[in-house]
Amino acid sequence: MKTWILFLITLFSLTSLRPLDHKFYLSVTQMEFDADKNRITAISRVFVDDLEETLRQRYDVHLALGTDREDAMASFYISRYVEQKLIVEMNNHPLKFTFAGFTYQNDQIVLLSEFSVIPSDEYEIKVTNALIADAYSEQQNLVHFRMNQKKQSEVLTKERPFFVVAL
Amino acid sequence: MKKLIHLFAALAMVFSIPLAAQEEAPQREPGHYNNNRFKQLYEEFSTPNTYRSASGAPGPDYYQQRADYKMDITLDDKNARIYGEETITYTNNSPDNLEFLWVQLDQNVRAKDSKSPLRNGEGVNLAYTAGNFAQSFMGEPFDGGFNIEWVKEGSRDLPYTINQTMMRVDLANPLLSGQSYSFSIKWWYNIPDHTVNRARSGYEYFVEDGNRAYVIAQFFPRMAVYSDVEGWQNHQFWGSGEFALPFGDYEVNITVPEDHVLDATGELQNRKQVFSKEMMKRYERAKKSYDEPVMIVTQEEAEAAEKGFAEKTKTWKFIARNVRDYGFATSRKFIWDMMSVKIANRDVMAVSLYPKEGNPLWEEWSTRAVASTLKSYSKYTFDYPYHKAISVHAKNQGMEYPMICWNYGRPNKDGTYSDRTKFGMMSVIIHEVGHNFFPMIVNSDERQWGWMDEGLDTFMQYLAEQEFGEAYPAAIEGLDKYPSRRGAPSAIVPYMAGDQSYIAPIMSNPENVYQLGPNAYAKPATALNILRETVMGRELFDHAFKTYAQRWMFKHPTPEDFFRTMEDASAVDLDWFWRSWFYTTDYVDIGVGEVKSYYVSNEPTPEMKEYMAANGLTEADLPPLVYLADLNAEDVDPNLTAAAPSETSTTLKEFMMDNMTEAERTKVKEPKYFYEISFEKPGGIPMPLIVEYTYEDGSSETVTYPPEIWRKNDAEVKRVISSDKKLTGIVVDPKAETADVDTANNSWPKKEEGSEFDALKAQIKG
Numbered sequence: 030m031k032t033w034i035l036f037l038i039t040l041f042s043l044t045s046l047r048p049l050d051h052k053f054y055l056s057v058t059q060m061e062f063d064a065d066k067n068r069i070t071a072i073s074r075v076f077v078d079d080l081e082e083t084l085r086q087r088y089d090v091h092l093a094l095g096t097d098r099e100d101a102m103a104s105f106y107i108s109r110y111v112e113q114k115l116i117v118e119m120n121n122h123p124l125k126f127t128f129a130g131f132t133y134q135n136d137q138i139v140l141l142s143e144f145s146v147i148p149s150d151e152y153e154i155k156v157t158n159a160l161i162a163d164a165y166s167e168q169q170n171l172v173h174f175r176m177n178q179k180k181q182s183e184v185l186t187k188e189r190p191f192f193v194v195a196l
Numbered sequence: 197m198k199k200l201i202h203l204f205a206a207l208a209m210v211f212s213i214p215l216a217a218q219e220e221a222p223q224r225e226p227g228h229y230n231n232n233r234f235k236q237l238y239e240e241f242s243t244p245n246t247y248r249s250a251s252g253a254p255g256p257d258y259y260q261q262r263a264d265y266k267m268d269i270t271l272d273d274k275n276a277r278i279y280g281e282e283t284i285t286y287t288n289n290s291p292d293n294l295e296f297l298w299v300q301l302d303q304n305v306r307a308k309d310s311k312s313p314l315r316n317g318e319g320v321n322l323a324y325t326a327g328n329f330a331q332s333f334m335g336e337p338f339d340g341g342f343n344i345e346w347v348k349e350g351s352r353d354l355p356y357t358i359n360q361t362m363m364r365v366d367l368a369n370p371l372l373s374g375q376s377y378s379f380s381i382k383w384w385y386n387i388p389d390h391t392v393n394r395a396r397s398g399y400e401y402f403v404e405d406g407n408r409a410y411v412i413a414q415f416f417p418r419m420a421v422y423s424d425v426e427g428w429q430n431h432q433f434w435g436s437g438e439f440a441l442p443f444g445d446y447e448v449n450i451t452v453p454e455d456h457v458l459d460a461t462g463e464l465q466n467r468k469q470v471f472s473k474e475m476m477k478r479y480e481r482a483k484k485s486y487d488e489p490v491m492i493v494t495q496e497e498a499e500a501a502e503k504g505f506a507e508k509t510k511t512w513k514f515i516a517r518n519v520r521d522y523g524f525a526t527s528r529k530f531i532w533d534m535m536s537v538k539i540a541n542r543d544v545m546a547v548s549l550y551p552k553e554g555n556p557l558w559e560e561w562s563t564r565a566v567a568s569t570l571k572s573y574s575k576y577t578f579d580y581p582y583h584k585a586i587s588v589h590a591k592n593q594g595m596e597y598p599m600i601c602w603n604y605g606r607p608n609k610d611g612t613y614s615d616r617t618k619f620g621m622m623s624v625i626i627h628e629v630g631h632n633f634f635p636m637i638v639n640s641d642e643r644q645w646g647w648m649d650e651g652l653d654t655f656m657q658y659l660a661e662q663e664f665g666e667a668y669p670a671a672i673e674g675l676d677k678y679p680s681r682r683g684a685p686s687a688i689v690p691y692m693a694g695d696q697s698y699i700a701p702i703m704s705n706p707e708n709v710y711q712l713g714p715n716a717y718a719k720p721a722t723a724l725n726i727l728r729e730t731v732m733g734r735e736l737f738d739h740a741f742k743t744y745a746q747r748w749m750f751k752h753p754t755p756e757d758f759f760r761t762m763e764d765a766s767a768v769d770l771d772w773f774w775r776s777w778f779y780t781t782d783y784v785d786i787g788v789g790e791v792k793s794y795y796v797s798n799e800p801t802p803e804m805k806e807y808m809a810a811n812g813l814t815e816a817d818l819p820p821l822v823y824l825a826d827l828n829a830e831d832v833d834p835n836l837t838a839a840a841p842s843e844t845s846t847t848l849k850e851f852m853m854d855n856m857t858e859a860e861r862t863k864v865k866e867p868k869y870f871y872e873i874s875f876e877k878p879g880g881i882p883m884p885l886i887v888e889y890t891y892e893d894g895s896s897e898t899v900t901y902p903p904e905i906w907r908k909n910d911a912e913v914k915r916v917i918s919s920d921k922k923l924t925g926i927v928v929d930p931k932a933e934t935a936d937v938d939t940a941n942n943s944w945p946k947k948e949e950g951s952e953f954d955a956l957k958a959q960i961k962g
Contacts, residue, residue: 130960
């Protein structure tokens with residue numbers, strides 16, 4: 030945690046006051062247990078340039094995300110990547126992942142993921158989110174998990190990329 | 197005695213003393229200070245004095261120092277060095293005698309021995325790009341920073357001491373109040389490549405043609421501010437906290453290669469010497485062109501000049517009056533266009549300088565964005581007082597100086613560009629040109645308070661962007677309004693709802709906040725937008741904001757001067773607003789809780805009976821009363837609930853017979869439906885309670901309860917609504933005006949919030 034704060038400060042010191050820049054590595058994922066439809070949905074907002082750079086390092090591709098020249102393979106690589114980094118386990122079994130698409134909001138890319146829930150009497154849910162952390166060790170992934178009208182928020186790091194839902 | 201009982205009972209009714217108050221007192225609680233969110237800001241604000249008035253205006257003894265500069269600057273393009281000799285005339289308008297002067301050496305943040313890179317911890321990265329690795333572990337640190345050759349008064353050397361980015365010049369005799377003092381400094385430094393480690397100024401090197409484009413600022417030793425609030429503002433320049441600078445006049449001669457195109461702060465004095473005849477002709481044309489930029493140097497000419505590399509030099513001479521800083525841009529790569537813009541009855545020149553790498557975007561939109569920005573900001577503050585405003589294209593830059601700023605936004609090599617690049621470029625130009633007003637003219641202390649210029653400027657940027665979109669529909673083709681990133685209340689929700697360990701109040705020094713963007717730019721801008729649209733209304737806000745701008749133009753305001761003026765000029769008590777939005781990290785969360793339905797009854801309700809029993813009262817002890825009974829209680833008589841109140845309450849009927857004429861009685865509208873609605877406030881910030889009530893016939897009305905509704909109970913308030921129509925829905929903050937961080941509690945009946953996930957999914961598919 031402390032390193033993260035220090036890192037943030039480091040970043041600020043190096044960056045100019047460019048008003049439209051982000052100066053920190055952070056994503057926000059809103060997850061929701063939707064009991065009616067037996068699914069868990071996830072909306073992840075990640076900075077486009079962070080994802081672009083991560084996929085470049087990982088797959089050696091230049092996808093030009095969010096530009097007029099976006100690579101036709103973008104969806105393939107994004108889906109493949111998210112499936113490996115955003116994982117939900119229920120009662121010790123990983124849930125089936127479906128990538129439901131992506132869109133852009135300003136300088137962020139919005140990633141939609143769905144996990145199929147097998148109805149059960151008891152749920153022990155473990156969420157792992159290691160998006161971007163393979164390229165930027167300082168990445169912080171904030172996850173809000175909603176279930177039964179309650180919310181649990183966790184900040185996940187490369188060192189501790191998962192949590193168990195306690196709602 | 198009976199009368200007393202009556203009185204007590206009646207009082208209890210009128211004030212609806214909660215029944216719980218009658219129960220036995222719990223264990224005595226300790227007392228407390230005034231923790232009310234509406235408490236006066238006396239503890240946070242400094243006491244007004246004769247320098248700064250309680251109204252927020254400059255006081256009768258307000259003073260500010262003055263620094264006038266005469267400088268000769270030479271650029272060595274081959275070696276990327278800059279040399280200067282300057283004479284500063286410093287005027288001490290303060291009542292104090294000064295034993296020494298502080299001069300700012302901002303370039304020293306790039307010196308080999310700079311403490312800036314050392315003040316932060318670091319860890320080993322998981323991976324490095326080769327370039328990063330080389331720079332981190334193999335590179336020689338850049339040999340930047342000022343080389344001070346001498347500091348002199350006349351021909352006599354002055355002793356000086358350099359502490360990082362601050363230089364103390366010791367005087368033989370104190371500079372007395374009211375006196376002026378002239379001294380000179382000779383210096384040079386190596387200009388950094390600003391694209392490598394994001395310096396605020398420097399050069400960009402173009403490999404293809406071997407040229408550099410220079411954007412030069414913080415390039416000369418500058419006087420620090422001495423003021424009534426800080427004494428000397430000699431807080432070091434670490435990188436984030438920008439500048440505090442006194443006003444003055446500048447006479448600057450800049451010598452560059454003769455094939456360079458240059459523009460700078462101030463009026464060009466020798467235009468005929470540095471312009472070709474053709475350029476002069478075009479310049480004359482530009483003075484009369486109000487809707488289209490005129491090319492002073494075309495792309496063709498700039499591309500031809502790229503191949504030059506003249507040995508000879510040319511000196512450009514400028515005079516700038518009443519500015520707080522100085523900057524210039526120069527390169528043989530620059531294309532140059534200008535267009536006139538009318539501000540009140542004056543002509544101001546909107547100017548752009550850009551290398552061909554900025555086209556086709558820059559020739560199309562830069563100068564137009566400059567002109568539109570000057571108009572919008574002038575409308576809300578004061579007429580732009582300088583004679584020109586320049587937008588210079590520099591890769592990755594977004595920095596502001598008087599009359600001149602550097603802006604990013606570069607198309608792809610083939611000339612194509614995304615909407616993100618286009619709107620990013622327009623937005624940064626509007627923002628940086630807007631900085632001419634805050635802080636170049638309304639000269640706040642950026643080193644201390646980043647939000648005072650960034651927040652106010654970002655707020656104004658939102659208005660100016662919207663007006664730019666209206667003025668130039670072609671710029672936003674395909675959209676119905678300009679896609680502003682900041683300003684809308686909903687946009688700040690993710691930040692304000694975020695992890696409290698990484699949020700600092702707006703009233704923090706810019707060096708010490710976690711996320712400078714949301715902290716100093718977006719949150720104050722949003723707060724002001726909410727103040728304007730929802731709390732004060734446009735008319736009151738705009739007048740107060742303009743009053744602040746005009747009171748403090750060409751002066752040095754503090755946060756309190758702003759806060760006080762906004763109240764002074766509007767008669768709106770805003771202490772609660774400043775406290776919660778600026779001094780805390782609180783957030784807004786207001787919702788609707790329980791809704792109870794009632795009907796009029798002639799009989800005391802069970803609760804009333806309980807109350808009477810507890811107080812030893814009988815019905816005979818009470819005056820005639822009207823009762824509202826719980827509609828959801830057991831054994832409700834359906835005949836009563838459907839009837840008009842005067843039919844079910846004999847007391848009411850009697851009152852009406854005694855006090856109203858027949859005509860009045862037939863005209864009176866009797867409500868049939870009564871509701872007690874609880875509003876809850878889990879969030880810390882008190883805000884106006886905006887409620888939309890919808891009735892069974894589909895009609896709706898919006899009631900705005902003032903924020904003061906929370907002054908006595910910060911957690912929950914109740915309101916009673918009566919109507920002749922059945923209430924079917926309640927929505928708090930229906931237009932999302934308050935930056936409510938959790939809207940799950942904003943509706944009654946509780947709305948199954950349509951899944952955002954499914955909405956986004958449908959949008960992607962569609």
